[in-house]
């Protein structure tokens with residue numbers, strides 16, 4: 001595959017997206033600068049004693065992008081490619097995501113450069129606890145509330161919650177979301193991002209008159225988001241999942257398959273590759289399959305000016321953060337493909353994180369039906385606000401979503417003023 005000509009630096013992309021919308025909203029230059037810069041960035045280098053007795057120094061970040069609307073909120077990623085610019089971009093997108101969903105948070109993100117696949121559980125626990133104690137000075141239920149992201153999960157959140165609670169001397173469940181149920185997690189949080197994505201895709205399908213029953217779907221990234229999305233579309237909408245992939249490669253079958261069986265297979269073998277009755281497909285090819293719906297649910301920068309002309313899906317639902325470059329956005333818009341942008345499409349995760357935090361603070365827990373029903377209300381409301389903006393301003397969905405989000409953050413600044 002030839003290389004795209006545009007930048008794949010996620011923070012440059014995030015800033016281009018703000019510039020594009022800033023111009024359309026006639027934003028004042030000073031305000032534009034405020035929106036294009038993170039408020040606070042913490043870099044930490046910390047030692048961890050590994051299983052072989054040797055000490056290894058890890059580097060981690062926590063970027064608090066913007067808190068005009070409310071406390072900072074955003075996940076923590078463990079990955080060998082984590083960089084400050086990636087964390088900045090993800091923190092920036094969290095700001096717009098919370099604003100577009102209409103929940104009272106600002107945006108943040110964290111990350112540690114590491115290879116969790118090569119670390120033992122013991123090493124992961126020590127690294128997590130030390131990282132948590134390093135960033136403890138800036139996180140807390142009323143300040144900044146982390147959550148899981150790529151290669152972190154409920155166990156990671158439990159260790160962070162415990163580390164912070166130990167230093168306070170009492171349990172502080174509201175410091176993180178995405179926790180296991182028994183220590184204050186919310187019902188429905190595991191699948192919330194994917195359930196939200198399902199609602200967003202359902203609303204988009206209504207607009208383009210696509211029947212979801214029998215519609216074909218390809219999912220890149222069969223992790224937390226991709227796996228639950230495939231399962232929900234299969235079980236609740238009757239759609240046909242014909243391809244999924246993970247970091248080792250992908251599988252395709254025209255007949256379709258049950259994602260729950262693929263999940264069981266992946267748990268046993270470590271990958272979706274080799275699932276009986278399917279053919280192999282690469283992570284590049286999966287994006288260009290002839291399907292009705294494409295859901296990139298892995299990492300950023302996978303849909304570019306290079307492959308966008310060959311994408312065949314009618315609807316793209318961005319389960320992942322930042323999978324599409326601005327140049328690819330323009331191509332999809334011209335080709336009439338409806339792309340549901342990340343800040344809207346995967347906003348169900350942070351929405352149920354917000355519900356979890358509300359339950360923690362009020363010490364009153366909701367049923368799964370309560371959670372799902374409230375999530376549906378928030379998703380459909382946000383989708384409609386973005387769709388109306390798209391129609392009235394004649395822009396694509398991403399710009400419509402950014403307009404809704406940036407208008408809210410700018411309004412917050414107008415009320416709060418610039419101190420002093």
Ligand code: NAD
Pocket residue numbers: 148149150151152193220221222223224225226245246247248283297298299300319320321346347349350
């Ligand atoms: P995860 O770690 O559970 O899953 C990631 C999946 O992507 C894994 O199956 C992995 O094998 C696969 N993968 C890794 N590298 C790949 C590559 N190069 N090509 C194809 N597949 C690859 O992570 P997740 O929580 O599902 O997050 C996935 C994306 O969704 C990320 O962009 C994340 O920021 C975004 N997201 C997650 C949540 C959430 O609630 N977990 C919420 C909003 C957005």
